[in-house]
Amino acid sequence: MPRILPLLVFGLPLTLAVPALVLAHGDGAPQAIDTTGLDPLGAEMRSSNPYEGNPKAIEIGASGYNKNCARCHGLDAKSGGMAPDLRELEKGESVDTYFLTRVQGGAQRDGRYRMPPFIDILSQEAIWAIRTYIESEAAKDPALAAKVN
Numbered sequence: 387m388p389r390i391l392p393l394l395v396f397g398l399p400l401t402l403a404v405p406a407l408v409l410a411h412g413d414g415a416p417q418a419i420d421t422t423g424l425d426p427l428g429a430e431m432r433s434s435n436p437y438e439g440n441p442k443a444i445e446i447g448a449s450g451y452n453k454n455c456a457r458c459h460g461l462d463a464k465s466g467g468m469a470p471d472l473r474e475l476e477k478g479e480s481v482d483t484y485f486l487t488r489v490q491g492g493a494q495r496d497g498r499y500r501m502p503p504f505i506d507i508l509s510q511e512a513i514w515a516i517r518t519y520i521e522s523e524a525a526k527d528p529a530l531a532a533k534v535n
């Protein structure tokens with residue numbers, strides 16, 4: 387008994403706590419998205435968004451955004467203030483490149499991730515589709531559209 391008791395006292399709560407943590411992440415866990423229907427881009431990273439304005443990319447990007455980004459950056463790409471409002475990012479090649487590298491690398495501060503890196507989760511096709519979707523949301527707001535164009 388003296389050997390088993392500590393296991394019961396300390397081991398049991400631990401084994402219970404681990405699945406609870408996994409569950410707590412639930413559908414917030416990053417997930418790959420199916421980009422069937424978009425032109426495949428190969429292994430070399432593009433510096434600008436090849437899908438700009440592409441309706442299929444907007445559709446795929448909306449789903450990819452809602453699964454992976456909305457919990458921090460807000461539903462419909464409207465930030466609730468927890469993370470930057472991505473609709474405010476300007477259009478054009480330099481910001482396209484910035485977007486791709488930021489999403490792949492995530493955001494770290496003081497050694498902790500404030501945003502997870504998506505490099506092993508999302509293909510460049512998926513990331514460009516999300517960029518296309520966010521631009522389409524920005525275009526719905528005339529004040530924003532004037533700012534980012």
Ligand code: HEC
Binds near residue numbers: 489
């Ligand atoms: C866990 C929360 C979280 C998730 C999930 C998340 N982000 Fe972020 N993101 C942040 C935070 C916080 C920042 C600001 C980081 C900083 O300032 O250091 C940020 C910054 C960014 C930036 C830079 C914005 C700027 O104004 O410079 C981009 C681009 C971005 N995120 C895109 C995405 C995309 C696309 C997804 C989904 C694929 C995503 N993020 C998922 C929290 C998150």
